[in-house]
Amino acid sequence: xxLVGFMGAGKSSVGRALGxxxxxxxxxxxxxxxxxxxxxxxxxxxxxxxxxxRRVERIILQDVLLELRGGANRVIALGGGxxxxxxxHKILQASGVPTVFxxxxxxxxxxxxxxxxxxxxxxxxxxxxxxxxxxxxEKFYRNASVRVETEGKAVEAIAAEIAGVLKSxxxxxxxxx
Numbered sequence: 275x276x277l278v279g280f281m282g283a284g285k286s287s288v289g290r291a292l293g294x295x296x297x298x299x300x301x302x303x304x305x306x307x308x309x310x311x312x313x314x315x316x317x318x319x320x321x322x323x324x325x326x327x328r329r330v331e332r333i334i335l336q337d338v339l340l341e342l343r344g345g346a347n348r349v350i351a352l353g354g355g356x357x358x359x360x361x362x363h364k365i366l367q368a369s370g371v372p373t374v375f376x377x378x379x380x381x382x383x384x385x386x387x388x389x390x391x392x393x394x395x396x397x398x399x400x401x402x403x404x405x406x407x408x409x410x411x412e413k414f415y416r417n418a419s420v421r422v423e424t425e426g427k428a429v430e431a432i433a434a435e436i437a438g439v440l441k442s443x444x445x446x447x448x449x450x451x
Contacts, residue, residue: 275440276350276366278357278418279376280408282386284429285351288376291433293349296440302351307334315353328359335362339369357418358411367417372443374436375418378425380408419443 277285277292286302293300308314311330318327331353338350356362357373366373378386384404420439424432 275348275372275374276352276357277376278352278373278415279354279378280383280411280415281354282383283354283376283378284386284424284432285354285376287429288424288432288436289349289351291429292436295433295437296347296349298347298349300349300351301338303331303335303338303356304351304353306338307331307353310334328355331356332359332362336365339365339371342369342371355407355411358414363414363417372420372440373418374420374422374439375415376424376432377415377421378423380405382425383408 277283277289279285289300289302292298304315307327307330311318313321315327318330335352335356338348342348357366384401387404420436420443422432422435422439427435
């Protein structure tokens with residue numbers, strides 16, 4: 275399953291907690307990209323531009339989808355822009371793998387990002403750019419399989435909510451628990 279949402283939504287924190295709760299491996303796509311590329315995302319943006327980064331991201335995302343088709347149970351946190359790239363969005367929707375949108379008010383997302391100065395976020399340059407980027411991506415996020423509101427909730431509570439939704443999705447699809 276994939277966790278989608280804007281920067282600061284809690285995809286990595288919730289993903290780790292959810293993976294633990296389900297007994298599944300957690301993977302952060304951005305961490306895998308950096309490991310496989312041998313540089314940080316910020317360095318890729320600076321040296322080669324966003325378009326190059328998005329090509330690398332798509333290739334690695336396709337590798338992950340192949341692994342999931344092989345039967346791996348994983349929780350994967352996508353980068354904030356991954357699901358909002360038209361081609362990525364189409365292949366994720368066509369994959370049948372559940373996508374969960376972690377939703378929070380824009381102001382809360384901004385505050386979370388500001389509170390974590392260690393996080394390198396190449397597209398977090400100003401409050402106006404932040405808002406503009408969110409508005410451009412929001413229409414994609416809304417097409418996720420499931421929407422979970424995160425405002426004011428603890429990470430563990432969000433993970434438990436998603437686990438419950440996942441269980442009901444699997445039951446609806448006729449999978450045996």
